[in-house]
Amino acid sequence: MPRLPTPILLKSITESLAESRASAVLVSPPSKNPRRFVVQTGQNMFELWVYVWTLTHGGGAARPKNEYRIQITGITPPLEQNPSGPTIIIGYEPNLQCFAGFDLKKHHTFSTRSPSIQIPITTLRSALQDGFSFVTKGNEEIAIGFRPDQFLAYALNSELFHAQGADATAVSLLTKAAALEEISQNEIEQIPVDRQRVVQTISRFSRDSSFRRKVTVAYEQRCAVTRMQLRLIDAAHILPVGVEGSNDEVANGICLSPTYHRAYDRGLVYLDEDLIMRVNQEKEQELIRVGLAGGLENFKAYLDVNIHLPQDRNQRPSIEFIRAANRFRNIS
Numbered sequence: 001m002p003r004l005p006t007p008i009l010l011k012s013i014t015e016s017l018a019e020s021r022a023s024a025v026l027v028s029p030p031s032k033n034p035r036r037f038v039v040q041t042g043q044n045m046f047e048l049w050v051y052v053w054t055l056t057h058g059g060g061a062a063r064p065k066n067e068y069r070i071q072i073t074g075i076t077p078p079l080e081q082n083p084s085g086p087t088i089i090i091g092y093e094p095n096l097q098c099f100a101g102f103d104l105k106k107h108h109t110f111s112t113r114s115p116s117i118q119i120p121i122t123t124l125r126s127a128l129q130d131g132f133s134f135v136t137k138g139n140e141e142i143a144i145g146f147r148p149d150q151f152l153a154y155a156l157n158s159e160l161f162h163a164q165g166a167d168a169t170a171v172s173l174l175t176k177a178a179a180l181e182e183i184s185q186n187e188i189e190q191i192p193v194d195r196q197r198v199v200q201t202i203s204r205f206s207r208d209s210s211f212r213r214k215v216t217v218a219y220e221q222r223c224a225v226t227r228m229q230l231r232l233i234d235a236a237h238i239l240p241v242g243v244e245g246s247n248d249e250v251a252n253g254i255c256l257s258p259t260y261h262r263a264y265d266r267g268l269v270y271l272d273e274d275l276i277m278r279v280n281q282e283k284e285q286e287l288i289r290v291g292l293a294g295g296l297e298n299f300k301a302y303l304d305v306n307i308h309l310p311q312d313r314n315q316r317p318s319i320e321f322i323r324a325a326n327r328f329r330n331i332s
Helices: 006-019 121-130 148-162 168-178 193-218 258-265 281-289 296-300 319-328
Strands: 023-026 035-041 044-054 067-071 087-093 098-102 116-120 132-137 141-146 234-237 253-256 269-271 277-279
Touching: 006 023, 006 035, 006 044, 006 148, 035 148, 044 067, 067 087, 067 098, 067 121, 087 116, 087 148, 098 116, 098 121, 098 148, 116 121, 116 132, 116 141, 121 132, 121 141, 121 168, 132 168, 132 193, 141 148, 148 193, 168 193, 193 234, 193 253, 234 258, 253 258, 258 269, 269 319, 277 281, 281 296
Parallel strands: 044 087
Antiparallel strands: 023 035, 035 044, 067 116, 087 098, 098 141, 132 141, 234 253, 269 277
16 A cells, blocks of 8 residues: 555544544644644643554565554654653554554654554454554554544543553453453452553543444434534433433433533533423523523524434433433423
8 A cells, every 4th residue: 555645644633633522733844744733622722743654564475464564754763752742653544544553652762774663454443343452562562543533532641551561451451441341340450550540541432432423323413403414513411421320322312513512511401301402491591691692592593393313213312311311400
């Protein structure tokens, strides 16, 4: 496979960050590593440096078919690092549309004679299924495959993830966490506390990603209230996470644009048992009293009609979750 053109590599990063619910602007020359991005997620902004190359088989018959690699070209060691934010070194495989992440500390310096880093392509195939996948390498390194929707999670936690080294027990538990498999208390206690936190972090990212993918697919990537797509949708829990009885089933989910998602979480709108989104009159009057009701009529234009629903009736909002959510928010 030939090296991908620079615009395609850059697009793979910006679109993956968007899929991770972040936005990014390139602020460095496009053809030079590291590519420097200003990334915004919610109210947080940070600079991300990315060393990125095409991930290819890159060898003839002598190379194992499973072995893919990035060829480190165009730079000399040591790798420059971001003094005020994360720096990552990754490969992008366009057929699977997945990434491989490598330990920057292991590759901060490298031989200029044959500067390449390998990963089994099967690791990326597993990441395509589970979001993350982990493999140990002979240099005491964990290489990580990750899906585009986990790009932000990887970028913010890469140092922590790779710090686990080639601990076979930790890698096994990370793999189980990514696949949402049950991990017993006895298993988790076999690894140090810092590694337990990493396993818990991967488990949380995987649950969030799985829920988001299931809900957005069920709703056809469409806001249930406005019916708009435009890649501007969130997967919201009907009964919030952390409330007793909440879970990550699609029947406890609804696809909303960010504005209506925030309105729902703050109790400005609620879903009734007829599957109609309505304004909370108590919250409405509160906005009027404090002089913050500007745009309310336009906001309400999409309400008081049946929401857009999944075709599969089993994936539609559960009345039990709706009732529990309204009780939780004191909406009668």
